[in-house]
Amino acid sequence: MTTAPVLEGLRHQASGKVREIYEVDDAHLLLVTTDRLSAFDVVLDDPIAGRGTVLTALTQFWLERTADLVPNHLVGWRAFELPPGARHLAGRAMLVRRLDMIPFECIARGYLVGSGWKEYRSGGTVCGIPLPAGLREADKLPEPLFTPSTKAITGHDENVPESVLVDRLGPDLAGRLHDLTVDVYSRGAELAAGKGILLADTKFEFGMADGEVVLADEVLTPDSSRFWPADQWRPGASPPSFDKQFVRDWLESTGWDKTAPAPRLPAEVTDGTAARYRDAYERLSGRSLDDWLAEAKG
C-alpha cells in the first residue's frame, strides 16, 4: 500500500489497485494509471516500465474507434488538454467527463473460459444462459454473451442475471447496456482478430450524463479483458494471457504462497512483460508506442 501522489490543484478522490482518480472540477475527473501490476490479487513491488502508458494508449485507441457506437467519457489525454498540475503525467493520464456511474459491470464473453467454462461443464449454462452441447474449453461462442455483474465493495464481483438489471434500471436502459456491451466488444474482437489477438472477454463500465449512456473507464485493455495470442489458441485448453502469463509462470516457479509481499521480479521478467504490453498496443493500433507517447507529451 502506497499513498497517491499529490497533484497541484487536484483533490485525490479514490485509489484502485493500480490506478488513481482525482477531482478536476464539478464536471471532470482525472484518471491516472501507474506502471504497477497485480498478479494473484497481489500488487507487485516492481513496476513494469510503460505499462500505464500502454493501458492509456489502448483505451484512447479503442474509444476513438468506437465513438460511432457510443459516446465516451474521454475529454483529453495530450499534455495541453490536461490540467496544469497533471501535465507531467501525460501518457498515463486521462481527463474524463464525470458521470453518474451505473452500478453494474457489463461483461461480454466471446469464448468459453474461466468461470464460464466451469459452469458450462457442470450444467450447460454460462451465467444461467443455456448454450449448445458439445462445446470445449476456450471454444468461440456462437454469439457473444452479455453476463453482467455487481461491483462488490470488497473481494470479487458477483454475476447477476440480466433480469436484475431490468428490475433495477428498467428495460430500456438494461437493453441498451446489453446491446452496447455486445456491439463494442464485437467491434474490438473483430479488429483485434485481424491483428493476431483474440479478445476472449471484456468488462465495460458505463455512466450517465445528460440522460445519455456514456462509455467510461478503461476500454479493451489487458486489465479489463483477456487477450490471447491467436496463434496459441486451440479449443480444449485455456490459452496463456498475452501479458500476465509470463509473470504468473515465473511467480509459480518460485513456490511463492501468494500472500503479500510477492518475490521481487528479475529484470528478464519485468523487461519481457513490458515488451509484451508494448507489442499488444503496437499490433492493435499499427502505431509505435513511442509515437503515441510523443503526441501525448507534445
Ligand code: Q0Z
Ligand atoms: C471510475 C476507478 C480509477 C479507482 C469511478 N467518468 C467517470 N465518472 C465518474 N466516475 C468514474 C468515471 Cl471513469 C469512476 N472508477 C473506477 C478508476 C481508480 C477506481 F482510476 N470509479
